Every structure is written in structure tokens, then in C-alpha cells.
Amino acid sequence: MSGNRHIIHQSISRRQMLGACGSGFGSLAFVSLFGGLGAACQRAEKLSPPEVVSGAHPHYIPKAKSVIFLYMDGGVSQVDSFDPKPRLAQENGEDPYKKFKVDNTQFDNIGKILKSPWEFKQYGECGMPVSELFPHIATCVDDLALVRSMTSEFPEHTNANYFLHTGSGLQGRPSMGAWVTYGLGSENNDLPGYVVLDGGLVPPGGLDNFNSGFLPASYQASVLKGQAVPLANIKPLDDPTIQDSKLDYLKQVDQSLIGKLGHADAVESAISNYELAYRMQASVPELTEFATESKATKKLYGFDSDDPHTRGYAAQCLLARRLVERGVRFIERTCPSVEAVRCDQHNILRDGHERNAHAVDQPIAGLLKDLKSRGLLDETLVVWTGEFGRTPFAQGKDGRDHNPSAFSMWMAGAGIKGGTIFGQTDDYGYRVVENKVSIHDLHATMLHLLGIHHEKLTFHFSGRDIRLTDVHGHVIHDILA
């Protein structure tokens, strides 16, 4: 069982989980036609409820234990960050309709071809070009595998967000983090397996981007905020001694109920949840106590930046590392609420992108370096992406509209071949011309690195065995080490 654990187990499905152990992945959630898999299995009876229930076997030897998903809310412009297009400068101000077929856009306000306001330079041994927007991340390029050929299916934020997070453009499907914890469980007894670090911006589509959909609620994200009370209801409103005595009394009374009932899985699990909840009260706030972190580490992340958004994001990145250290399985970072509002620059691209990039650049580079120096990068997959890219032509005068036909994404860490560039867009960075990668492919690759075959991680719902990757998805082997 390789130490992978479901810390959060369901009374109802516990038997099913255990019964399904023998039949491997996916069947975990397989609903038998004859009620409850292996309900008569002896093993189920032997496990007492507080015991940690092991998850399923990974399908492969996993490269990554944890994922840090750096979500670039709103869609960073690929031609201004990681996909330089000299032709935009040459044809700046010309009519895009005369150059290529232009798709409908969200704002339907198509302007002229717009060159990037930023210069690109080559970095690292691999010579990967990065724009002036991300000078710090640029120093890590030899650890990055850049995919320039990402595509989405939706030009609207909400659908594209649901698609990026759940593999479906509609509300209500389980988020990738929920799938991962459903598949692998958590490695920490005192913390949830799927954590969203809310930097200030909840993406369009709301918290449903992080929900468990039709998977049991156990797998939904716990949303942590960088504030005194980082998690809802984590801070006792009572004095500790008051709470302790309440919980003692509660336990006595609950135990006597068990005595009366003889045997009641569900009630026993509910009782044991109080113990976990109690531990979380200590372990969650401890996460944000950075006193033990060295000055140098903090500096690396950007704690001493003049930009308050950089400082905020730096703290969240450090928090992400601390979560990784504690075995949390899936961590998503949402964007800070910079005045210019997410990376969604429909106008004044220059100012907005610069401010957003400045907020995240140093902290992300710091995170990568810190993980690496601690030997954690080898077992942590870091993913950086937005929900789509932006148009190479202006929206109005100086903005860029949504472009699902091409954008750049990078991964670093566990199992990733650093210094790689994969996929290619056309001369304008508008569409993918080589090695097109879909969101499903991204999900398949992430699962692969976690040791999960994306076609085998299924949950039966609405008459189908549903997957994160629907009926699609190919692992992007070219970027793997």
C-alpha cells in the first residue's frame, strides 16, 4: 500500500474501498450491481475505524508525490512571456484579417496586430527565451519543460476554468485535485490532501473549480487563506481548556452510544474525525508560522520586496513548500488580487501584465530554488498555466483578448526533463502548428507523474465510468525525463 493513505474516509464507502483493493484502481469506486463490493470480506471487519485506510495502488512507480499547481488566473499572454514572435514587431499595427483567419473573441473588439512591449532574452544552458516579464523564473529555465502548444476549448473564463480544473467545461465535475486525492489519498494524518491557497482571487466559476463534484465531499479542496484564520472553522472560538473539557465530555457520551449500538461504522468514524479535526486546529495554523524559516529563505521568496503583492504571494509560495514537506498531495495557488485584476488584460496590457508578473515572478523562482535545494523538487511537480492564452492582435488599442487556440504552460520538478521546449505556434503565436497539447493531455501527464494511469482512474456516475480526462488524453512523453 506504499504508505499512501486516505486520511479522510467515508463510513459508507470504507467497505467498498477495502473490498475493491484486490481489483485495483478505478474499481475503488465501482458500484457493484449487487450492492457493496466485498461487503463480506473479513478484512473490513478487522479494521477499527480510527485506523488509517490505505488507498489504492498507483499504476506505475510515481515520480511525483505532490503537485503544486500555479494557476495564472485570466490567461497570461504567451507572446509576451514564453513564446517570442518577432513577426508581431514587423507587422505591428497591421490588420490581422489580412494575415490569417480570425476567430470570434469574447469581446468582439478586434484591433491591429500588436507587438510585445517586452524584450526576450535567452537564458540558461538550454537557451530558452523568456521575456522581461519574468526575469526570476528565467533563471530556472534549465529546470522547466515549456509547452508552447497548449490549447483549450473555451474562450470564456468560467468554462475554460472548469475545463482546466475538472476536464469539463461545465459546473459540477470533480476538480483534478479531488481526483488525485481520490486516487492516492494523503500522506498526512493531520492535514487535508487537497489544499487551495487562496491568494485573494477566486477564479470565475467560483469555488466549484475546486470541488469534488460527484466524488464524495471528502475529496473537495480545503481553501486556505493567508490570514489569521487560514481555514474555515479552524480556529476554536473557545479557550483551549474549555474546548478540551467539552471534547472530553463529548467523547464519553459518544462512546456510550457506541456501547449501546454495538457496532456502527459510521458513528465510529464520525467520532474519530473529531480527533483529526482537533489535530488540524494545531497543524493548520502552524503552517503559517514562518518563524522557523531563515532570513535567507524568506529573501529568496521575496519577503523583502517593495511590492506588497510580491510579499503576499511569496508567503503563499513558502506555505506551498511547507505543505509539500508535510505530505499534502495537491496544492493549488490562486493569484493575488493585484489592482489591475488577474492576468486578464483586455486593455493596458503593459501595465497590467507587468504588475501581475511582478507579483508572482520572484516568489515562484524562489519556490523552485528552495524546493531544489531541499531535494524536494525531485518529488514535487510544479505546474504553471492559465486557462487560455491571449490574442496576438490587440483588443481595442492596447489590450489582448482571450485565445484558447494557443498558450504556453510549463512544468518543473519530478519526472520533468528540464530545459525542454515542446510544441510550436504559428508566426503570430495565434494557433498551434506542431504537437498540439490539450488540457486532457496536461491532466494525463500530471496523473502519469503521480503514478496513475489516467484511463484507469474512474468513478461511476450517471451511467458512465467517468474520468478526469473524459475519453481523451495522451501523456506528453517528450517532456518527461
Place this chain on the structure above:
Amino acid sequence: MKVNGTNWLILATALFLSVALFNQCSDKSPASLPKTVDFNFHVRPILVKNCYLCHGPDSSSREADLRLDTFEAATALREGDIFAIKPGKPGKSAVIHRINSDDPDKLMPPPASNLSLTEREKAILEKWIDQGAEWKPHWAFIKPEKPEIPSVKNQEEIANKVDAFVLAKLEEQQLPIAPIANKYTLIRRLAYVLTGLPPHPADIEKFVNDSSPDAYEKLVDQYLNSLRFGERWARHWMDLVRYAETKGHEFDYPVQGAWQYRDYLIRAFNEDVPYPQLVKEQLAGDLLESPRWNKENGRNESQLGTLFYTMLEGKHSPVDLVIDESERIDNMIDVTTKTFQALTVACSRCHDHKFDPIPTTDYYALYGIMKSSRFSVKDANFTLEKAENLAELNQIKDEIRKLTARAWLEEVPLPVQAASIQETENDTETGYTLLGDFRNGDLSGWQSSGLAFGQHTTLGEPKFDSQSQRLVSFSEGQASSRQISTEIVGALRSPDFTITEDFITVRAKGKESFIRVIIDNFQLIQDPIYGELDMEVDDSKWRNYTVDVSPWKGHIAYLEIIPGYFERHYYKLPKDAYVEVAYALAYNGDLPSPLPLTGSADQNLSATISRWVDRKSSASDIQYLNQQLRRKSVYVPSAEINTLLQRQRELAQSLTDSAYFTGLTNGFEINSPVFLRGNPKTLSKETVPHRFLSSLSEDGLTFTSGGSNRKELAEAIVNPDNPLTSRVMVNRLWHHLFGRGIVETVDNFGLQGKLPTHPALLDYLAVKFQEEDGSVKEMLKLMVMSNTFQRAVVTDSLALSRDPENLLLSGYSLRRLEAESIRDGMLAVSGQLDPTMFGPSVSIHLTDFMQGRGRPRDSGPLDGNGRRSIYVEVRRNFLSPMMLTFDRPIPFSTFGKRNVTNVPAQSLMLMNDPLVLEQAKRMAQRLVDQTELDTRERIQQIYLWAFARPAREEEVAKAIAFLEQQAQEHKAEDISTSVAVWKDYCHTIFNMKEFIYLI
């Protein structure tokens, strides 16, 4: 019905146990095989799980041209003299060779599929072929017939027929049955399952002390008749229809009048509206010939049912409208078929259903029905009185015409003079397409929904001079929203047309109103992209309102004219708003103006007047009459007409409205093509006519009533021959009472659903439900009056080990309360529950963690004003954390069965959520205020409220010890007056497992 009753039940009943209890033990010995292998219970599940993906009903994924879902195909002679299945001859059946093959290239299922058969499954298949390979239709598609009541030994354990079915199986398995629960347990269980609230201590005392034989039945009747009953069962239903008050997506726009639907459900369940009626109202409540009028206030209840469809998500500025429409309709089909038929028809969107006999054409038959419906703002308070007043108003108008005509013709006849009326022939080379022309009397084939636009244009409406009592003139023709009065909602919609020209112009005038171009049924018109499709009309002079629709050429559209406007998609009708339209046309290049008028007058006054009386005037007729009037106005005897005019004004006033909801109305009939592989951009040449699912209806029977044909859809579902409708509903009721359906997969009765644990009982109940005209209350009463419902929870170790999931119901299954019951129970126990029913929802309380676009400016109250959870707003993007944590489903599809999770977030919520603490404090304050009660009495009172039973002596002792300890912690000298001490105690009560579990 294609399939008809067989005696499947008898066999099934006998067979279920062997399957249910022994299948899990992986027993491979032939001795454990059933004596008679049954297709539905033993064989089909194996085939569904292992074979049908490649050898099932979907031809697009079929391998080797072999299907194993029909007898004919599976047993047909195949190439090379092979039979896949040869009945009676397993040795000659290729299937048996293939499943036992050692050759990985031959082995079925193929190793790559990750599927494999157990030895037992292989043995079952072999034995089944040996016994003749009998095929049967899927059990759920066979119409239920009343089964024989099984005979049981233990007659004294039988309270009603439900018990006979349950007991028969228990006796067969020799499982011990749990005793009848004690009265405290019973009343708590009954109160929660029927009303969602804990029993009142007074009711507990009464019940416990009532030794009459019908004490329990009286209690059942009390709860069934309680107003709280509807609140409980409406919420169950709301899980099915993805009830929400906003549309989610980027800005979480409102679903107008959603709460009216919630109230409609509560009233309907409280009044025990027959289930078939409830089905019809939700699917076609706008189309019923005789709607159901509310007994108290006369309102049209039926029309509110169609809000069922409008609980949809709605996307902000979708870039592709065709895809957006297909997603919306997909959800409508999904929810409709799951809710009423427990079938996953949406699986047939891209291909024939992989498992169920649902071809993809079934999906597109329903698609056409949904596409031919239009969402429309309606008067939520339309009453029978209004309907009658409207009829009277129309009569009066006719009467006025008659009286006027008589007066006119009796006056000195005018010399017939040649009138110089412009007559123009319709130019065939117009260069435009006329979308509608309202200058004549008729509405040009457009649909008028609601009362605003009436059934005619204003052509020929007489105008009287009240001073001179003379008929002064006749109105020209125009479609007008204020024909009766302003402040009346309604819409005028054109037939669907394909956009082929660059521009659409509507000649109109009005105030604070809008003309909208609805493309692909998309109504959330909004910048960016679509803003111009919404044209504001705010000018009392005639103007041409023009929109450039060239970006949407090839799309299907219609025009929609509505008085009033939408503010962030919330409809408003200001006092003086109106809109009037002369005509609408589509064209390229320049606007043809002025548009010539068609028709001519014959210039015979009496004939023209009589056409006018009959409402058959042409525009030229009216011009001619007005010419006559200009020459000499007509004196009309005042008394009669004045009375009528006065009455007309009163009636018009009575028809005004002020509360709106978005319901459904008929559009024009559109048949949908099949979307190849589900892609709305690749269409089949043929279209599919409107009809019901082919497995559940006569071959080729198509709907003919026109428009959306939703009424026929509803009729097909409530047809007594439909094998699913009653079964599905009684199974839902059972599920809510027992925590698990007879068919566990309450939303899926298809081949992938679970088999019923008690098939005969299910059919007995389904038939009984039909016999009792679909009375939900009668059915629930039958169920809760059974001993099966009244048993204590299972504690017997033999029963637990042999039937650990309690499939056979040897006792009651322990269960956790639903999210709403936990919160409402807390409010009830703390004394804070406000029993107010109905009305707009209480705003959702917003915590720090609930952020994002569309966030309301103001947070609702922490305690929801003490109202029951059903009255707290459901905003898709800001769902209640407490409801979510305790498993209320996210509203996107049908959820007849909630997850029941057990997570630390639940503990954290009960330990630390401010709401819980606040309620504990209020409860404590109330106790402290009861100075007449001593500590023991208070503890007893709390136990009675929270657990519906008295505290045992040792529990009182422990409680007192705890209170004393907390008194020390708080340095309280007197326990009885310390709110802090009692608050700690009340808080632990809410955290006790006994509080959140039904035992």
C-alpha cells in the same frame, strides 16, 4: 408498450438472495450456482459489465459485428458456421470458448480492457446457455404487475403487506429480525423522516403516554398533515431538479422567481397533489387545458411547475451560441429523464446508449421538444379571477363593437363616396424579408405569450370622446403591449427564422422597453458580444430600430418584444413601460422605407363595419372608416357604452401584475437533426420528429399536438403503461424513509443501475401507487405503518455478519441526518426556529472564504433569520458551506441520492462554526431564563428536545459533572445562572453523534 408483464418477479424474488449475499464471497463451486440461471439477475449484469462496451447496443463501437444484447443477434449463425451463443449447447457456443481461452489474442474480455471474468461468472454463463439461454427484457422495462403477497410463517410480525415481502426473504435466509423500536426512537425517526425536524417534547409526552392501539397511526397522520411535511419533501425534490436561484458561471445571474417554484413544491406536497399531476405540471404546466388553481388565493399553480426547466446554468457571453444551446438542452434532457424515468438518456448524445436500449435518435427527439420551447417571463400571480376577467373584458370589447356598429348604421346613412385610399400591391421584388407586419388585425403568425399583447393588433380599436359621446376614430394597427393596460407582462415572439440577411429592423415606439433578437434560444443578452441584440425602445415617436446581425448568419433566431427591461437579467416592468410595433423586416443594404401596406377596402360601409365587428378588418378598411368618421363622427348612445367602458377599465386594472417568474412557453415546432458524435456542428440530413423514448412507446408514434409537444411528453411519462414512472417515484420515497432505495441507484433504473433488493415489493408499491392515483402521502403512510419501518436498528451480530449492509432490512438502518435537518434541528432545539413559510429567500450568509465574481454586496444573516434551510438562498457560486459540508449536492444535475460522507470538516464546523456557537448561546440563555427548572430538569428537557428521550440516571450524573467542571473553568458560582456554562453544555449537545444520527 413493447414489453409486457412476465412472471419475472417470482423468479427474481427467489433469486435475489443468492446473488446478493453470495456473489460477494467469490464462491466458485458449481454447488453455489443458482438452480435456474436468470437472465436479468445473473447473466445480464455480467454481460453489461464485461461485454456491452464492444458488443452492446451502440453500433459505433461494436467489434466483430457481434452484439450480445439481443437474443436474435447473439444466437445468429455467424461466418464460418459459428454461433456466438447456441442455446442449450455451451460446447458449441464460441462465447464459452473465448472466455476460457488461454490464448491472449482470443481471450474475452481482452486483457487490454482490464476486465476479467471470475470463475463463478464463467460458470453462470455456461449454465445459462446449457439451460437454453433464455433472454428477457431488462426488468425495469417490463410493466409492473401486482405480485402475489408472499406467505410467511411469522404472521404476528406483519403489520401490513410491506412486511410480508420483507419478512419472506428474512425467513428464507433465517435472519433474526430486530424488535420494534421503543416509542422515543420511533417518534424521533418519524418526525425527522416526515418533517425534517425533531419532535416537539409535548408530542413526545403525548405519544409515549398514549396506550391506544392507534397511537402510532395518529402520530403518522399528524406528521403527514403537518405544514412542515411539505418543506421536507419539497427539498428532496429540489435535489432532483438542481434547484438554484442563480445561474452560476461568471456573474451568477438570477433565476427569476426560483423561490416561487420552491413554494409551489411545498404547497403541492402538503396538499398531496397526485403525482401524475405534479409530473404534468413540471413538464407542461403552461399547456394544461385546465390548470390547477390554488384553493386559497386562486392562483395558477400549474404554470409554476415549469420553473423546473429554468433551474439551468447560464453562461455569460458564450462565444459560440450553438454549443451553448446544446449544453443547455443537454442538461434539460439529462434532468428530465433522470428525474422522472431514472434513465441516463444524456448518454445517448454522441452515440447509441452503450448499455440501455436508448438509441441516439431518442435523444434528438427530446432535443427537438426542448428546442421548440421558449423561456418566458410570466405573471406569477395569475389567478382564475384574472382568467375570468380577461374573458369578460374580451366579451365587453365585442359588445362595444356591436353596439357601436348598430348605432352607426342606424344613423343617417352616409353617401357612399369613393375614398382615395392608397392601395399598393405587394412588390415581389422587395429585396427584404418581412418578419412580421402588425398593421393589419392579426399578429402575423407571431406568438403572444401572457396578456400584454392580446390575440390581435390594435387595428380598429374604437376611440370615444367622452364629452360628446361620439365615436371619434379607430386605432391603426400595431402590436401593442398596453392593449389592456400598462403593468401587464407579456411577450410577442416571431416564428424562428434563419439569419440570411445583414440587418433586422423593427419599427417601434415605446417607453422603457426592449426588442431583442434571440439567437439559438440565447436570452442572457449581454455585453461584450451580444449587447446590440438588445435594443432599447424609449421614444414615443415611431422609429426604426436596427441591428446588424451579419455575424450570426446561418443561425436560427427569433424576435422578442417585451414591455419593460432586464436589469442584470432580472426582469422589471416600470409603471408606464410599453412597446408598440408596426412591422419587422430583414434586409441587406438600405432599409426599404416606407414599407407599403397591403390589402384593400371594398368601400362598402355596412360591409366594412360588419367586418370590423367580426374583427376581420384590413388596414385599408380602417383607413376607410376613419375617413368616414372624419367626415362625420358617430354619436353613440352613452349609457350602455359608458357602463361597458367603465367596466372595461376596471377589468383592465384587475389584470395588472407585479411578480414575475421565468417559465416555459411553447415555441414553434422544430425537429432536430442528430448531432454526429454529439457535435452540434456536424448534423445528420434527416431530422427526428418529436416523440418519446422508443423502448417505452409504440413504434413510430410521434407527437402531433404542435409547438414543443411537451404535453404529449408528459402524457407518455404518466401513462399507466409506462413501466418506470411509478416504480421510480415509490423507490424515491422508500429511499428517503429507509436511507436506501429498493433500487439503490435511485436515478438509474437502466442496465447499469443496481437490481432491486425486493423486486416484488417494488412492483407491489408501484401498482398500489397507481391505484391510489399517485398519492404520495398514502404511499408514505403505507411504508411507515409497516413493522419494517418501525424496527430498531440492527445490532444482532448474526444479522450484521450475514447482511452487513442490511439489504434485507432485518432492522432499521442507522443513518446520519441530512444537512438541512442538522441545521434546522439545531434551530428547533435552541428555540430559534422561525416557522414562517414561503416567500423570497433569506440571503446567503457570506463568509470570508466565499469570494469571487458575482458576490452579493451584502451578506445575509448568520442564522438565516432562524428560517428553515429550505428558505435560505441557493446561489450557485456561493453555496452554503454548511450544506455542502453535510453533502447537499451541487446543483448541476439530478441527485436522488446524496453522498453521505464523514469528514473532519464536519467536526470542525460543529466545533467552531459561529452559527453553532451562537445557537448554543441562545439555547443556554433560554435555559437560564427558565428559573423554575433545576439543573436536572433542564438536562431532561434538553434530552427531550435533542434526542427525543429522557436522560438516563448516569447521563444526568455525567452531565452534572461536566457542568460543575465548566463552572470551575468559567469561575461561575452558580451553575443555574451561568449562560457560559450552559452554552458549553448545549454546544456539546449539537456535537453529539446521537444528535446528528437517526438511530
